[in-house]
Amino acid sequence: MALPVEVAAPQNDFIIYGSSANVNKVSPGLWALGQTVWFIGKATVDTRRLFDLHTAWAYNSSQEFKEDNAMAFLRLWLTAYRSPALYADGLRDKPAPQWGLAAVVLRGLIDSLLLYLPIHLMGWQPPTPSFIPIFSTEHYYRTLIFIGPLLFLAHWLMSGAFTHIVLRLTRRRSDIDLILNILGMTNLVIAAVIIAWDWLCIAAGWGNQYILGISHLVIDTWGIAIAVIAFKRLLGVPIWLGILLQVLGIITWLPLGMIFMRSPL
16 A cells, blocks of 8 residues: 655745734745835835925925015115115126016005005095096096006116117127116115105195105105116116116106106195
8 A cells, every 4th residue: 555645845935024923925926016016105105205305395495485585685675775885786696687577566566555545545636637538537546556556567677678778789788687677676765765755745745746746856866876886886887878877767757657647746
């Protein structure tokens, strides 16, 4: 009678390590599949964690960047009142023409919200009637709340283009982005003073629209000096040419100002 022969099981099984209490032997194919799934899952989790960390870092960095830019903008604005030369040097490496655009938009908002809106709510009417039939004199200050910022923006672009063209025609160095930054920031510097002066005149009951207009021209002379210093230091524009460009810029504003703008007194 033949005795049974025991055949040893093959020893090429692989082990997937789980908990120490449950160790299972599986075939090589299933082992490879399990390891692949485990690796993909782990990589997905790690990638998601890295993405979340990067998103949080990017958000915090963008917030810090915005805060730093806002503070730098405010510091440069205030520097112009203390030292025009330092103000000009500070404009050298600032984002252009983004800062100039931001300054012009802010200037328009200051005029609209801090001057025209209050006097409109008080029921005032401009001393000079409207020249535009679709804009009634009775509610003209309300109209200026909306069209004022657009007029400042248009004048900023025209002045910048005019300055750039003159510098190029005279074969001088020019940078349209930097020009727009200089004009926009300087406009904001002067506008803040003009708004404060207008309210002082309103509160004290001084003068009329003609005296107020002359006082604006005096303040504009200070603005010309600031811009001339900036053009000299940043673009090498001669003082005489800088003054001429600024005076011509004011002259180009006069038709728009006379047609659309109105004095608060």
